[in-house]
Amino acid sequence: MASIVYFLDAKGKSLLSRDYKGDIPYSAVDKFPLLHLEAEEENSAAPPVFNYKGINYLYIVHNDLYILALTRNNDNALEIMLFLNKLIEVLTQYFKNLEEESIRDNFVIIYELLDEMMDYGFPQTTDTKILKEYITQKSHALIKFNQQQQRPPNAVTNAVSWRTDGIFYKKNEVFLDVIESINMLVNPNGQVLRSEILGKIKIKSQLSGMPDLRLGLNDKGIFGGDRSNGNGGGEDRTTKGLEMEDVKFHQCVRLSKFENEKIITFIPPDGEFELMSYRLSTPIKPLIWVDCRVKLHSNSRIEIKAKVRAQIKKRSTANDVEISIPVPEDADSPKFQTSSGSIKYTPENSCIVWKLKQFQGGKEAAMIAELGLPSVTNEDPTFKSKRPISVKFQVPYFITSGLQVRYLKINEPKMQYQSYPWVRYITQSGNDYTIRL
Structure with a gap:
């Protein structure tokens, strides 16, 4: 399994590391930025695993960080990658945002977690709820020599490592x-x-x-x-x-x-x-179907006519339907008409957003939008960006697959x-x- 786990910044500089086996020199990580750059040039997108002089480099990218594992043996690459993803998940639940600053501010806890989550390169306890029972972010008073020291919860050594003993609810x-x-x-x-x-x-x-x-x-x-x-x-x-x-x-x-x-x-x-x-x-078939027609008037204004249909069972209802229709970036002076719902122009996203709080199955709704185009050109601005319509919705008490x-x-x-x-x-x-x- 993994010999060393590194946290690297966006430039490949080491922020924190944990050596589990001692069989790989620390200088091996210095080759990673160059190897990664060469792999990107050869494949346009660098593979997550590559080998150099008998050392395997396995990494994932998160918030401009490289979480890197090095190993010499022909180990199970998928298991190592799963551990790195689990490591990110645990640290994110501890610090909310895993980034360079949070690593520098919490390196003591990260070392403790690395020691508990992996032993001699083999994954151990990776459940955040269990880890939080004995690795906390709170300070503790010094324990007297003759006082019983705090022990990890039994779940760490139990066969069921994801659940502790003694859980009780009045209503199960x-x-x-x-x-x-x-x-x-x-x-x-x-x-x-x-x-x-x-x-x-x-x-x-x-x-x-x-x-x-x-x-x-x-x-x-x-x-x-x-x-x-x-x-x-x-x-x-x-x-x-x-x-x-x-x-x-x-x-x-x-x-x-x-x-x-x-x-x-x-x-x-x-x-x-x-x-x-x-x-x-x-x-x-589309559960929410949008039929949209765009018409340009003398390159001075644009007219959008859209009709939405809920292609679900009549007894079902789609909630929080949100339809985003792209418009030219320089559009202004919007005017809207709609049979139901509300429409808002969001210039920062260059689109109009049509919202329907509840939309019953089999029903239809229509809207008309007119926007001015101050920049007069010979090109059709509507289709210049080729951006599609995006739709969001939620249908409770319904499953598509059955x-x-x-x-x-x-x-x-x-x-x-x-x-x-x-x-x-x-x-x-x-x-x-x-x-x-």
């Missing part, structure tokens, strides 16, 4: 959210050029003791077939179910049980966590309490839900 509850984000690219005629569903199942656990949970989903096709390449293994969506890709589980899930019996069983961490995530590359939670059984062998889960479904726009003009 589990809240489960199935959230799917839609990314798609649509041409002006309504044809979907690219679409995908990014899903995740999030859990908020408020259970006493050491409960054992068993989750049942409606579609066994998503877990069928060969998973040797990491895919969900589904085949035809109508007969075999959904074809999930990039399925990832929280460390609490018993993977051997899942691989053999296709059952999701786990002892949950206390509080909120993401149980699993998945991706579906499947053709879907995935459903059939049951969530809770068993606590010692306390024998009864608890029933609360399940919520949400479909929302992703970071890339766009419609071309």
Whole structure:
């Protein structure tokens, strides 16, 4: 595994490091900026892993920082990269913003965390909740020699390292959210050029003791077939179910049980966590469709007519619909008319934003916008930038893929309490839900 972990600034200068094995000279990091520059020139984008004179350089970039791991052996590169990402996640939860200044201000705590999270290059405790129980940002008085010293929580040495003993709630509850984000690219005629569903199942656990949970989903096709390449293994969506890709589980899930019996069983961490995530590359129709027409009048003003339609079931409602339509950068004097919602011109983003607080399925709304163009040119300013329309929305109680939670059984062998889960479904726009003009 990793021999040394470095934090480097944007120029490749070392801010902090931790040597776990002592088998790599410190001078090796001095080669990193030059090697990184050469790799960028050869590949236009530098690969995250490269080798020089028998030393492997593995790194990720975060807020103009390089988090770099060096190793000599032919180790599991993916495991090292996962550890570096987990390291960023833990430090971000400690300091809110992980940047050069926060590293300089908190180097003592960072050294403590590096010692607890990795031992001789092998990852150990990486759960932030457990680490915060004995590595804190508060000052402590000196402990007298004969006084019992503070010990790490039992969870550090337990088999269940993500959950502590002695958790108790008067009311035992589990809240489960199935959230799917839609990314798609649509041409002006309504044809979907690219679409995908990014899903995740999030859990908020408020259970006493050491409960054992068993989750049942409606579609066994998503877990069928060969998973040797990491895919969900589904085949035809109508007969075999959904074809999930990039399925990832929280460390609490018993993977051997899942691989053999296709059952999701786990002892949950206390509080909120993401149980699993998945991706579906499947053709879907636009849930919120925008038909936009742009007309230029004598190069002095521009007229935009847009119609939005909620292509969801009539009993469903889209909340917080926000449609951003690009306009020329020098546009001014906006005038708006709309059948519903509100419209605002945001010159700093060169777009008009149309907001609909609630938009029921099957309904339509229309708007007309007129803006002046003080800079008269022979070119058509509307299509000069080629920026698309972006759409944001959220549809509660609705899931595009049809995935459903059939049951969530809770068993606590010692306390024998009864608890029933609360399940919520949400479909929302992703970071890339766009419609071309």
